[in-house]
Amino acid sequence: MIRHTLRSLATLLFAALVGSIVVFVLVNMLGGDIVTVLLGKEAGPGDVQFMRDELGIDRPLVVQYLDWLRGVATGDLGTSYGMGYDIFDEIVRRLEPTLMITLGGLLVSIPLALLLGTYSATNAKKVRGGVIDVFSQVGVAIPAFWAGLLLVLVFAVRLGWLPTGGYVPLSEDPIETLRSIILPVMALSLGVTAVFTRYVRTAMIDVMNEDFMRAAMARGRTRRGAALFHGVRNASIPLVTVAALQFGQLIAGAVVVENVFVLPGIGRLIVTATLGREVVVVQSLALVIMLFILVLNFLVDIAYGFLDPRIRDKAESQ
């Protein structure tokens, strides 16, 4: 178990390093001259050169990359060219709404999908199971921004129960925080729940046909008892993988949903920073998102070992 964990950790660190290089290179290849953006086309050559020196963008890429990495590590990424905010502080400040809606989305969609998928699997040949299949088909097809607009129209504009957008930080008023994320979380979870429901259904149907399920029934388990005590854990291996992949979907969805609901999160910052050619901001945000996903994959790796003794033994013997 310890060796398995250490190996996963080493993979995580290596992947993060490679990923940071890829992010840096890609963003710097995007093109667009920041100096022209800042000074305008009529700026004299002397001013332009002064600005380039000031920003340090004439230095070799390797130096710029290392400088950026040191900034990430020390929490000093400089200030935004256009808006003048402190980049590191701004990213940290904007993590909260994004984490709230993505984790909220996970918290809503995974249990819901487990429930719906298992129900659909145990009633696979009946109308009750079919209704859930139709729901998940429709859910997959509805885009998050459209679902978001629809939710705003009904619950915020027509009924007036919830705010149309904006975000109240947890430290100010937790109740308002919850109210402000309900609609975004709903819009975000819809598609993820639908997709995950289908995976749960397939995994449970596969497991229900396993010989050991019949063996459990032969020892006196009812069908439902066998599904609960033997099925869920065996179905969980493929589901954990899919859940981690779905988290990537949630972050992508967050960019859209934050813009629909005007939430001051990572997703909105990405859009404004990209439009403003804020190279350091964009590459730092890309790094943050990548780290999110890498850490999640690391946790999934560890979870495999906990769930499946065969994987644990294999990792130990290597």
Next chain:
Amino acid sequence: MLEIRDLRVHIDGHEIIHIDELDLPPGARLGLVGESGSGKTMTAKAIAGLLPAEAKVSGTVRFDGNDLLALNDAQFARIRGKRIGFVFQDPARSLNPMMRIGRQVSEAIRLHTDLKGRAITDKVVELLTQVQLPDPASLVRRYPHQLSGGQQQRVMIAAAIAADPELLIADEPTTALDVTVQAEILRLLISLSEERQMSVLFVSHDLGVIRYVCDRVAVIYGGHVAETGSVDDVIDRPRHRYTSALLAANPGMPKDDDFAAFMGQRLHTIPGSVPAVGRFPSGCRFRNRCGHASAACASIPSPVTGADGHRYSCWNPGGED
């Protein structure tokens, strides 16, 4: 102990099994024998209520006076594991890969008895000792993939007899195992059955194995009982043409002095293969593959019963009483 009357299994509108009459006396060991696809395994699973939901089962299976087929899932679950144990063909697939051995062996004990905590562990260790597994105390904490095939099947047997059932159904319990391990498992099943006065329904395609383990046998073909009786009657004095064909297809054992002759002998095969579901001929189900079929075979043969319950359904029986 077990009285089967008019047991029928339908899947997708096809009648797969029709066992008109078959009894298992208390303490006896009854073998079900037949080719792949003959319906022997499905018969065993129908008796234990372990067929998938799409199989429609009708008729009566009296177990100690109660009709098993009249029970719902929850009622049946109270009998399975407690009074009827079941051992499956493939132990590697029949053990839950994510659950410790001890947990699986103790499952029937937890479900059907009042034992708690320490007493359960003691009982599990005692069971593992009974099925002759080494170091039972540490075995309970291990997982199925850490055991060999033979050990896994011993664990399955321990789990099946954990709540002291009166009947053990063993569905080809040695087919997936090495030949040397096979003999050990068969010996174990026989001695457990004798020590515990436990009846056994033993499913196999191997008449030699059946003769070794059982005292009675039913030859199954196309979901019907072709012939049944004591092992000696059926194997030494077969009447049904299918039984003789099955026996002829068995090469037996080489004699010590003449291995070359054994290897050189022509093997008899049964012509054709078991028809697909719904493709069996009318009348006697074996007649399209039988060397002795006549016009009479187009109608269903009625069973003939001889001495010691030796019963067969054949229009042109071989041998003599």
